[in-house]
Amino acid sequence: MKLEDVKLRHPFIVCAVPIPVLIGCVLYTIYENPVGLDRTHCAIPNYIPSVSAATGVGYRKLFWTVSISLSCIIRVFLHIAYHHVLSDLFASGNCVNEQCSLGFHSCIHFTEILGLFLLTVFPSTESFPIHRNSFALFVTSSLLYGITDLYLLWRLRSLRVFESSVKKPLRRKRWTYVVMFISVFLATLFYFIHSTFCAKTIYSLFGLSELVFIFANTYYHFRAVDIVGQVSCAKLFTYSHLAFPAPRKSLPYSLDI
Numbered sequence: 628m629k630l631e632d633v634k635l636r637h638p639f640i641v642c643a644v645p646i647p648v649l650i651g652c653v654l655y656t657i658y659e660n661p662v663g664l665d666r667t668h669c670a671i672p673n674y675i676p677s678v679s680a681a682t683g684v685g686y687r688k689l690f691w692t693v694s695i696s697l698s699c700i701i702r703v704f705l706h707i708a709y710h711h712v713l714s715d716l717f718a719s720g721n722c723v724n725e726q727c728s729l730g731f732h733s734c735i736h737f738t739e740i741l742g743l744f745l746l747t748v749f750p751s752t753e754s755f756p757i758h759r760n761s762f763a764l765f766v767t768s769s770l771l772y773g774i775t776d777l778y779l780l781w782r783l784r785s786l787r788v789f790e791s792s793v794k795k796p797l798r799r800k801r802w803t804y805v806v807m808f809i810s811v812f813l814a815t816l817f818y819f820i821h822s823t824f825c826a827k828t829i830y831s832l833f834g835l836s837e838l839v840f841i842f843a844n845t846y847y848h849f850r851a852v853d854i855v856g857q858v859s860c861a862k863l864f865t866y867s868h869l870a871f872p873a874p875r876k877s878l879p880y881s882l883d884i
Contacts, residue, residue: 642702643845645694649682652691653838656681669825675834678841679758683750695747699740702848706736709851716783716854725782732775739768766811769844773804780854796853803847810840 656676667673673680682691710733717725742765749757780797783789814836821829 642698642705643849645691645698646842646845648690648694649678649838649841652681652687653678655687667821667830669821669830671825671827671830673830673834674828675831675838677751677830677834678837679746679751680834682747683752688750692747695743699744702740703737705848705851705855706733706740709855712855713779713783716789725779728775728779728782732772732779735768735772735775739765739772742766742768766840770808770811773800773807773847777801777804793854796850799850799853800847803843803850806843807840807847810836810843814840 653676657674661674682688710729713732714729717729742761742763746758746761746765749761751758777797777800780793780800784793784797814833817829817833817836820826821833
């Protein structure tokens with residue numbers, strides 16, 4: 628099989644590889660230590676482990692780090708392709724005044740990928756300050772990226788030319804972003820309550836909220852395929868440079884929406 632025959636949907640699936648790995652790590656952690664009294668300083672039952680507790684030791688850390696590293700590498704290339712498609716759509720719609728938003732959109736996504744990689748390499752069980760700061764960077768950049776991405780899709784929809792193509796992806800991403808935002812809010816609330824009062828089951832709810840956020844975040848980025856369509860990997864890797872050229876009037880990809 629030639630590289631030209633491998634379509635872009637396959638790299639998007641590769642980006643979702645950490646999800647089954649994470650589920651396996653969480654289930655094994657629960658099986659290995661169902662009560663989890665030693666997972667936090669409170670020494671209370673913790674039935675659903677946090678992501679760091681589930682993936683921070685032994686072979687689980689190795690599998691998780693490898694899957695996240697592979698996902699991050701592919702996501703860099705995918706986002707470059709996504710950036711080019713958005714730029715060309717705006718250019719073909721005679722809307723060239725969104726370059727600042729497009730630039731911020733790209734930079735904040737690379738920041739999100741960096742935060743994800745760092746919090747994976749430095750789990751809380753080994754380097755808590757680095758893990759905490761990396762997690763904050765990841766979550767903050769994820770939310771900022773989502774807002775910027777929704778704004779750009781809304782602007783494309785307002786051009787009318789692409790309304791039918793952008794309407795469904797915008798709706799999907801909007802609801803996914805709502806789930807992301809609520810899960811972050813709940814995770815922050817549960818973590819504060821747990822750290823202050825050591826209430827029972829609260830840290831389990833924190834772990835659950837954390838998992839929901841990761842699932843929603845992965846799905847949100849996966850839905851970029853609605854805009855990019857089925858592009859060959861050969862075409863994808865030709866846009867692997869980080870210096871973005873000026874948008875062209877002709878679209879480099881045929882949209883498959």
